[in-house]
Amino acid sequence: MKPLLAVLAFAALLLSGCYTSATLLLDPTEAQHPLDDGVYVRRMATSLLDRKRVTRSADGWYVIEELNDAGGVEETARVLFNRMSLSGGREGYVFAADDKDEDYKYGVAFAGKDGFFAVQPDCDQALDRDAATDNGGVYDDGNSMQTVCRFSKASDLTAALAAFADQADFGAPYKRQR
Numbered sequence: 001m002k003p004l005l006a007v008l009a010f011a012a013l014l015l016s017g018c019y020t021s022a023t024l025l026l027d028p029t030e031a032q033h034p035l036d037d038g039v040y041v042r043r044m045a046t047s048l049l050d051r052k053r054v055t056r057s058a059d060g061w062y063v064i065e066e067l068n069d070a071g072g073v074e075e076t077a078r079v080l081f082n083r084m085s086l087s088g089g090r091e092g093y094v095f096a097a098d099d100k101d102e103d104y105k106y107g108v109a110f111a112g113k114d115g116f117f118a119v120q121p122d123c124d125q126a127l128d129r130d131a132a133t134d135n136g137g138v139y140d141d142g143n144s145m146q147t148v149c150r151f152s153k154a155s156d157l158t159a160a161l162a163a164f165a166d167q168a169d170f171g172a173p174y175k176r177q178r
Contacts, residue, residue, distance in 0.1 A: 018121055018146075018148055019149050020151070026096045028059070032093060034081060035056065036054075036176060039052070039053050040053075040175065040176050042171070044172065051067040051068075061098075063079075064077055080096045080098075081095045087166050094108055095108070095109060106120070108168070115173025118170070119169070121149070121161070123148055127167050128164055128168075132149035132164075134163065135157075137149040
């Protein structure tokens with residue numbers, strides 16, 4: 001069975017102060033496909049469920065839809081995964097999300113024994129911001145409704161995401177519903 005890479009906290013992904021770029025900094029020709037199509041669920045600390053429908057596209061990207069309790073679609077984004085090494089020799093992924101309305105947004109994920117864990121940095125948090133600015137990111141609390149750390153080089157982004165992953169709280173895993 002493929003790792004359960006599930007599915008990115010899209011509310012956070014689309015709204016929080018994150019790592020961004022104006023152009024895609026991942027390589028579409030290096031796309032990884034760690035997810036099977038289906039619905040993935042994560043139990044949040046509040047005992048609410050976070051549900052995502054994942055569909056792999058022919059172009060190597062995934063379409064990931066955030067589902068409400070009635071099964072309707074709340075948010076949709078295209079997501080691309082590339083492989084990356086995490087500390088301790090752990091294999092993981094860097095991902096880019098494109099919702100077509102804003103900059104690309106990035107995060108990291110890895111497979112664990114309980115499922116797949118995915119998280120996105122929040123530049124409102126000092127440790128996440130420091131991981132970005134120590135690795136070439138530019139902190140921007142300026143003209144938008146969100147605080148972001150902007151990147152223009154893929155190498156800076158991946159270094160910052162690796163540093164972020166070392167201290168990140170990945171929360172509960174996503175698991176594919178059967």
